[in-house]
Structures are given as C-alpha cells and as structure tokens.
Amino acid sequence: MKSLSAEIPVVTPSGTFTARYSEKGLAELNFPKKDRKKNQVNSQSANRIPQLKKWHRLTESALKKVLTGKKAKLPPLDWNGATDFQKSVWREMLKIAPGKTKSYGEIANAIRNPKAVRAVGGACGANPIPVLVPCHRILAANKKIGGFSGGLDWKRKLLTTEGVLL
C-alpha cells in the first residue's frame, strides 16, 4: 500500500522547489531541478489531507522568508522514518537563528554525544527538508564552508543572504 502523500510545487524567486506532504505534515522539500517537468498535484491524496492547503501556505511563506534571511514560522514537519539520532540533530539545527552558524562539533556537543561529529555530518546530509531545517548553517570547525548535499552553491548563497561571512 502506497503511503498517503502529495507533491506540490513551491514557486519562489530562487526557483521552483517541490514540497511533499504526508498526513502528518511536510515530509520533504527538494531544490529546484533543472529539467522542466511539470509537477502535478496528486489530487487523490491531496483531498485526503485536510490541512494540506494551510500547510502549503506556511511552507511557501516560510521558504520565501528564509530565502531572504528572515525568521519563519514552519508548518508541522513529518520526520517519520528518521532515526532518533537524526531527529535530535535536526531539532538542534532548528534552534539556529538566521545569520548564526554552528560547527558539526557544537551540534554533537549540544546533543550530548560529543564524539559523534562525523555522524552529525551524516545526519545533515540525510535531512529531507533543507533550507527550512537549516542544515546550511553548519560550518566546519575551522569556520570553513564544509560540505553540502544540495550543492555548495546553495549553501554559500543562503549564508550570504543571511549575512554570514566566510
């Protein structure tokens, strides 16, 4: 049985993202792809998610705000299927305000698992909701850019917009 979910495009000045919702909330957010396939709303599923419209409004305004370096109110996030470790890492990242940054080590420290710095990197890469869950605000300990699954261009762009100097 296929799980209940709907994909909806999110148009922003920086491109068209794609949001996927489950019955519990926003489950996934994807960067704009270069191929111009039309994203289609799965109305079958969409109709069975009563809050979807409200959630999507929140997603859209939140995304636009973060893309301009402002603080945003987020829709409910569905982290179903993620491990406890990942959830604690992502929760910790949500606390980082726009314009601020932390290192992988600091995150590891904050979740009381100081030696798991490397695993923290892994959790960041597994983050299904980039930008809104600010994995881009994590730098390496030497205050250098570090890596980014979604492409370093995005990481740099987001940080620059938020006024972070590298």
Added chain:
DNA sequence: ATCTTAACTGTGT
C-alpha cells in the same frame, strides 16, 4: 600554511 593520519559514531548493505 598545507598534507597525512588516526580516532570515532551512525547508517546502509
């Protein structure tokens, strides 16, 4: 300042 190495955890296979 740059390069190499060893240490360490979570996750997928």
Added chain:
DNA sequence: ACACAGTTAAGAT
C-alpha cells in the same frame, strides 16, 4: 562485518 560520510584534532613537512 564492513565501508563510508557534509568531521576533527594532532603531528609532520
């Protein structure tokens, strides 16, 4: 059991 990852700190050059 094994290999890898968006790391890090320490040591060598």
